[in-house]
Amino acid sequence: AQSVTQLDSQVPVFEEAPVELRCNYSSSVSVYLFWYVQYPNQGLQLLLKYLSGSTLVKGINGFEAEFNKSQTSFHLRKPSVHISDTAEYFCAVSDGSGNTGKLIFGQGTTLQVKP
């Protein structure tokens, strides 16, 4: 079974500063990794995903994440955040060898961007 741990429940940061949201996973099989964002009163949107290949994945809105197999991590980064990035961010894992591809989510990290 897979599981995901997001190490920070809240991350406050000033506008234009860099940010890293941490995510660690556990799995006995190969996995696909995802980051989703949830803005207030909206559904989840895909930021980026890692399936295979290059370990550095670039997503929308200037976000990127790096897959580190040895550390079982998939941290999300952005070099300069905006007020509009304030939202809930979820890391998720699915079984890369399974058929259903169900996603298991981490606890979520609230990114609070301050002016």
Add this chain to the structure above:
Amino acid sequence: GAVVSQHPSWVICKSGTSVKIECRSLDFQATTMFWYRQFPKQSLMLMATSNEGSKATYEQGVEKDKFLINHASLTLSTLTVTSAHPEDSSFYICSARKAGQGAGGELFFGEGSRLTVL
């Protein structure tokens, strides 16, 4: 884009009644849909995998007789909370993957349905 619509977006019901929540993929077909439950300030908990034309697969600890899931077509899945009680109050979210895409395919999420049981 791919749009998933949930209805109703919020519902209030009396204890003991049943409530049905619909999840529709508006512009694509989905052989698999997923139902999640989200508590305030917490993560999404997977309840079940809804498969078109067959029985849903429930996660451990989720009562299948309590949460009835029907996936009657490639664009519609329904979740019925039967004999609802206050502890069933929660935010229910559905998601769908485009037909033909495997486990790496993007999931598209509805905006959620907030259920309040009095």
